[in-house]
Amino acid sequence: MKPGHGEVLIAEGDVDVPEEHDELVEEFRAQLDAGMWAAVPTAGSGGRRQGRMVSSFDDVPADADRVIFFPRAAGGR
Amino acid sequence: MLLAISASVIVVLVLLWEVAWPVAAEKIACWRARRARIEVEGYDPGRERRAEQRARALLRSCVDEEEWAMYSDLGFIRVWGGLSEGPMEGHDGRGAAYAYLIYPHKPIVAFLPQTRRLLSEYCVTFPDETRPYGSARLPDSDDVLAKWMALTGDERRLIATANMHLPGRQVDPKQVKRDLWRLGQWEQARLRDRRHGADSVRSP
Numbered sequence: 001m002k003p004g005h006g007e008v009l010i011a012e013g014d015v016d017v018p019e020e021h022d023e024l025v026e027e028f029r030a031q032l033d034a035g036m037w038a039a040v041p042t043a044g045s046g047g048r049r050q051g052r053m054v055s056s057f058d059d060v061p062a063d064a065d066r067v068i069f070f071p072r073a074a075g076g077r
Numbered sequence: 078m079l080l081a082i083s084a085s086v087i088v089v090l091v092l093l094w095e096v097a098w099p100v101a102a103e104k105i106a107c108w109r110a111r112r113a114r115i116e117v118e119g120y121d122p123g124r125e126r127r128a129e130q131r132a133r134a135l136l137r138s139c140v141d142e143e144e145w146a147m148y149s150d151l152g153f154i155r156v157w158g159g160l161s162e163g164p165m166e167g168h169d170g171r172g173a174a175y176a177y178l179i180y181p182h183k184p185i186v187a188f189l190p191q192t193r194r195l196l197s198e199y200c201v202t203f204p205d206e207t208r209p210y211g212s213a214r215l216p217d218s219d220d221v222l223a224k225w226m227a228l229t230g231d232e233r234r235l236i237a238t239a240n241m242h243l244p245g246r247q248v249d250p251k252q253v254k255r256d257l258w259r260l261g262q263w264e265q266a267r268l269r270d271r272r273h274g275a276d277s278v279r280s281p
Contacts, residue, residue, distance in 0.1 A: 001203075001219040004124055004210025006131030035206075039226040041139040049141045051226030053234075068139070070223040071215070075240035076184065076200035 001070045010069065015062075028057045028067065036069040080083065099108075124210065127271060132218035146267075151259055154179045156228050164196060164236055178256065179224045181217035184247050185239065193257045195244035199236060208211060 011027040031054030032038060037053065040060060043052040054060050059073050060067055104107055137145045144154050158175040164187045175196065178186045184198040203223045204213040215223065227235040244250050 001132070001135075001215055001223065002128075003205050003212045003214050003216070004121075004128055006128040006184050006216050006219060007135045030185065030239075037227065038232050041226070042230075049139065049144075051228075051230035053227070053230035068222075068226065069102075070219070070226070071203040071205040071213075072089055073201050073203055073223070073235055073238045075200040075238060 001068070025057045028060075031069045035072050038067050038069050038070050040064045040067055083134065120212070121210075125216070129205055129216045129218060132216035132222070136218040136222045136225075142224060143267075144225075147260070147263070148218075151256065151263060152180070153256060154225060154234035155260060156225060160236075164199075164232075177228060177252065179221050179228070180248070181220045182214070184242070185224060185228070186244065186248055186253050187258065188253070190257075194256065195250055195253055198242045198244055198246055198248060200242060200247065201235065201239035 010031065011024055013024050015021045028038065032055070032062060038055070039051040039053050041049060041050045042061060042064070052061070054067065097120055099219055136148065140148075140154065144156075148154050156177045156179060158177060163173065163175055164177075173189055174191065176190050177199075178188065180186075184200045186198055187196040188194060189196065201224065203215055203220060205215065214220075224235075244253070
């Protein structure tokens, strides 16, 4: 998510393809290093959808089709 | 006689002018200020509108159908709280069901659904300090989605990050009460529609 733009595709690939997997991991780390939070929308218990915060690429569920990065939360006034 | 009346009229006009002119001048200045074109550096309304459209599509793809309908119809999303001790530490309300209202670019409001009592406001922002388009502010629907993901994904962390205030600091409690009433009406209408749909299917 970007101000003035909304959704921006950062990277896409197949985690089962080694080169693409590495590229995705690299981009994932770059986003977190830039201070973003990462989350995966999932179906939680009871079927309700919910976000799942992930802090490493290994935390991303195998069946996730995307990871959403958004700016880190800060206390507002 | 005529001279005296004319003099009186002139005096009255001058006095009226003295009284009315400052007010009129202020009104004119306000009108000019409203009409003036203010160039905001980097702000493009078309781009912002497109960004909001993309953000709405993303939000819709992430949340439940009910939550999306709620946001479309009412302008906010209700998220149920999951902390056993409630959102406010040390507050009397342990174990009671509570929920949050997520508004775009407004504090998150915690409340007790059973009594509609407002508990607190959580002021939280998601500033992008790189300011890619001159602003650190996400589109409205992206702000709602960020709050939704952070709240449903790690409620404790978001609540700990936010600045907590008593209800009414930024969001008008009357407005929230009205929104809760609207939410109740909206849910009843959806329930009626579902029942009506089910009856239609059952009847031959």
